[in-house]
Amino acid sequence: MTATTASAEPTRRDFLYIATATAGAAALAASVWPLVSQMNPDQSTIAAGAPIEVDLTPVAEGQVIKVFWRGKPIFIDHRTPKEIKEARDVDWHTLPDPQSDEARVKEGHDQWLILIGICTHLGCIPLAHQGDYDGWFCPCHGSQYDTAGRIRRGPAPANLALPPYAFLSDTKIRIG
Numbered sequence: 192m193t194a195t196t197a198s199a200e201p202t203r204r205d206f207l208y209i210a211t212a213t214a215g216a217a218a219l220a221a222s223v224w225p226l227v228s229q230m231n232p233d234q235s236t237i238a239a240g241a242p243i244e245v246d247l248t249p250v251a252e253g254q255v256i257k258v259f260w261r262g263k264p265i266f267i268d269h270r271t272p273k274e275i276k277e278a279r280d281v282d283w284h285t286l287p288d289p290q291s292d293e294a295r296v297k298e299g300h301d302q303w304l305i306l307i308g309i310c311t312h313l314g315c316i317p318l319a320h321q322g323d324y325d326g327w328f329c330p331c332h333g334s335q336y337d338t339a340g341r342i343r344r345g346p347a348p349a350n351l352a353l354p355p356y357a358f359l360s361d362t363k364i365r366i367g
């Protein structure tokens with residue numbers, strides 16, 4: 192019945208913290224962050240692994256929001272054309288964990304990058320829009336991911352993982 196919020200980067204404005212809440216439940220916002228409540232199963236059901244649905248309408252281009260699914264932070268990144276171009280201009284065959292940008296998004300929804308927000312090194316939560324690749328930076332040991340969430344530098348051995356998800360419409364996804 193309660194909303195779930197977390198704070199990983201309290202000085203950044205481009206993070207929204209999204210609560211997953213039951214219908215009619217009050218949502219709690221982390222101090223300065225805008226909040227978007229979601230109509231979803233109750234917390235115990237979600238914790239047990241139920242899928243969650245997320246409305247993408249409030250997520251402006253260039254913004255990243257965070258939701259929780261199965262207790263894990265999920266980053267939802269509304270990428271700009273520049274970020275998509277940067278992700279696609281690189282020769283992905285040369286990357287530490289080779290994967291094309293196209294393989295990490297859903298066709299026709301290339302602007303939406305959906306990631307499990309857990310560093311593949313030792314599990315810290317990376318920060319968005321930081322690092323040399325303007326993607327994700329893990330403050331724990333300095334791993335840097337690009338705008339496709341691919342590891343580019345640092346000790347992390349693999350790209351940020353992708354959760355199972357599907358588009359229900361152009362503006363709504365189901366995770367899980």
Ligand code: FES
Binds near residue numbers: 312347
């Ligand atoms: S946990 Fe992210 S770099 Fe070590």
